[in-house]
Amino acid sequence: MSETVIRHGAPSARDAVRALRPSQIREVANAGFGVADVLPFWFGESDQVTPQFIRDAAGDALAAGATFYTHNLGIAPLREALSEYVSALHGATSPDCIAVTSAGVNALMLAAQLVVGAGDRVVAVTPLWPNLVEIPKILGASVETVSLDYGAHGWTLDVERLLAALTPDTRLLMLNSPNNPTGWVMARDDQRAVLEHCRRHGIWIVADEVYERLYYGDDAGVTASAPSFLDLAARDERVICVNSFSKAWLMTGWRLGWIVAPSALMDDLSKLIEYNTSCAPAFVQQAGIAAVREGERFAQELAASLRASRDHLVGELSQIAGVDVKAPLGAMYLFFTLPGAGHSLDLCKALVREVGLGLAPGSAFGAEGEGFVRWCYACDPARLDRGVERLRRFLARR
Ligand SMILES: Cc1ncc(COP(=O)(O)O)c(C=O)c1O
Numbered sequence: 001m002s003e004t005v006i007r008h009g010a011p012s013a014r015d016a017v018r019a020l021r022p023s024q025i026r027e028v029a030n031a032g033f034g035v036a037d038v039l040p041f042w043f044g045e046s047d048q049v050t051p052q053f054i055r056d057a058a059g060d061a062l063a064a065g066a067t068f069y070t071h072n073l074g075i076a077p078l079r080e081a082l083s084e085y086v087s088a089l090h091g092a093t094s095p096d097c098i099a100v101t102s103a104g105v106n107a108l109m110l111a112a113q114l115v116v117g118a119g120d121r122v123v124a125v126t127p128l129w130p131n132l133v134e135i136p137k138i139l140g141a142s143v144e145t146v147s148l149d150y151g152a153h154g155w156t157l158d159v160e161r162l163l164a165a166l167t168p169d170t171r172l173l174m175l176n177s178p179n180n181p182t183g184w185v186m187a188r189d190d191q192r193a194v195l196e197h198c199r200r201h202g203i204w205i206v207a208d209e210v211y212e213r214l215y216y217g218d219d220a221g222v223t224a225s226a227p228s229f230l231d232l233a234a235r236d237e238r239v240i241c242v243n244s245f246s247k248a249w250l251m252t253g254w255r256l257g258w259i260v261a262p263s264a265l266m267d268d269l270s271k272l273i274e275y276n277t278s279c280a281p282a283f284v285q286q287a288g289i290a291a292v293r294e295g296e297r298f299a300q301e302l303a304a305s306l307r308a309s310r311d312h313l314v315g316e317l318s319q320i321a322g323v324d325v326k327a328p329l330g331a332m333y334l335f336f337t338l339p340g341a342g343h344s345l346d347l348c349k350a351l352v353r354e355v356g357l358g359l360a361p362g363s364a365f366g367a368e369g370e371g372f373v374r375w376c377y378a379c380d381p382a383r384l385d386r387g388v389e390r391l392r393r394f395l396a397r398r
Contacts, residue, residue: 020134024345024364032352039387040358042348044129044180044332045252046378051298054249054287061286070279072270074100074258078285081292082258089212089223090230096263097235099270100285102277103255104210104244109135111206111240112172113272114265116141120171125162127335127362127369129180132208136172143174147368148184154326155184155335163197172204178211178226181365181374182335183328185217188227195232195239204238205229210257211331213248213299216307224300226330236262247332248299249291256280256288306332309377309384316388317375320395332378335362339395341371348373354397355390 012018025042032038049055073079079095086093101107108131116122118140124133126145133143146165148155166173173194177186198205207229215226233239244257261269273279280288310327313334317325325336340347344361351357362372377384 016137016140020137021130023130025360027345028348028352028358028361031349032356032358035352035356038352038356038358039383039390041375041377041379041387042358042360044247044376046250046332047380047383048250048378050250050254051295053294054251054291057290058254058283058287061283066282066286068282070282070285072099072273072279073266074098074280075282075285078289078292081289085292086230086260089225090228093230093235093260094263096266097260099259099261099266099273100280100288101257101259101273102280103246103257104208104242105131105257106255106277107242107244107257107259108132108206108208109138110269110272110276111242111259111261112136112139112141112174113276114240114261114269115204115206115238116172121167121169122172122174123162123165123170124174125157125176125179127179127181127365127372128174128176129365132174132176132206133366136174141171145366145368147366148179148182150372154328155179155182157184157186157190159190159193162194166194166197166201166203168201170201170203172206173198174206174208175229176208176210178209178215178328178330180211180331181333181360181362181369181372183331183333185215185226185329188231191227191229191232195229195237198238202238204240205233206240206242208242210242210244210247212243214303214306214332215330216303216310216327217329220303230260235260236264238262240265245288245291248302249295250302251287251291254284254287256284306378309379309381310334312381313375313377313384313388316385317391320388320392322395332376334375334377335369335372336375337372338391339398341373344370344373351391351394355394357387357390357394 083095120141122136241260245251322339360374362369
């Protein structure tokens, strides 16, 4: 019997997937392969290990046999602990409105899967960590960006321009405040205006608030958290808040996060979690309880020390000719200009190759980020000083 061979061309992923942006930070890191001593300020991660009491809780849970699947939405004691934590920061939030996820990235994907489909229009405020822009595209949506402006007061939002972009046919607004990469924090009044506008037109808001505890505004001592959509919205509105254990408790590698959303969405969210990850690991969830219940002092001390690092690095960088840097109100990055940053990818590759300084190119965060570089300052100040010294050496040679 003769076999019929059908030719389909070379195997390839869907067009929408092939069109996704590859990570430019990775490209810079690759340029540094073979460089013996790189100071990596390019990733959004502290150089400190997760606090001992959280690691102990995971160890105890493993020893006790927490190795099984859990409920899709997370174990009840963690949802309860998160409900108390969120309620203390942002007003009454019942466990029915909370889903545990496999970190912030997974929470963003789930949130988008809940409300966005092929052909939908999504708006995002940029410069922005690429995931928020690329995730809706995986689902076949089109994403329009509205850029923050850079000026004498650092990064600011022209809220009228954002409202104009939020046309009635818009399905979803993706917002991240405190923002990666700029450190911009959305003002309460702007949140109010956006929420009212979205209510009027039935537009969903996905608010990525993973940096909410890394907040340095004048009112930080009182609120202990950046302005949140949860402070303004009722729990049954079209608002989905995404959060993570990664930043406030230095748990990046644990992959644990959560969503606050209307309880009416939870059955459908549960199905999506089933088909994505089924659940977050049980012993990691136990560690999450320790973080939320016992980690308040740690979170506050971390924010204070990051604020000091921010001020230190801003002070050092502003003494370098040609550098324009401002102290942002949140997150753990400086997003600043310097000579040569007009081609930020080339500049960052040269920085890592020539002096072992690892920064992220602004263009990694969208065309609006070109002209800038991002420096993560979540590390020992002595290491920041070594980085500044390398930057001086690099610029002196040019
Ligand atoms: C803006 C933003 N959202 C979400 C995340 C997700 O972090 P994780 O998946 O570790 O929770 C990050 C990580 O850097 C981020 O910068």
